[in-house]
Amino acid sequence: MKTDTRPPVADMAFATMLCGLRRQREKAGLSQAAAAQALHISRQSYWAWENMRACPSASNLIAILNLFGCTLSDLTEDPYVGSEVES
Secondary structure, eight states: OOOOOSOOHHHHHHHHHTTTHHHHHHHTTOOHHHHHHHHTSOHHHHHHHHTTSSOOOHHHHHHHHHHHTOOHHHHHEETTTTEEOOO
16 A cells, blocks of 8 residues: 655645746756755755655745745746746
C-alpha cells in the first residue's frame, strides 16, 4: 500500500501560490543546486518547492526573498495571466 506523501491541502494551496519561484531563480542565474546550497537545504527540498510538492517554512520563505531580492508578490505572480494567483 502506497503512503500519500503530498502536503496537507492548506500547504498545497500555499505551494501553488509560489508559481514564480523558478522564474526568480532563473532570473538570479542560479541552478536549483546553487539556490539550495545558498539556502542551506538539500537540492531535493528545493526541487520539491519549485515543483509544488512541498512548501518552504516561513523562515525559508524569508531566506528565499532575501536570496533573490524579490517580494512575495514576485513569487506569486502568474506570468500567464499577468496578475497574482488567487487562492
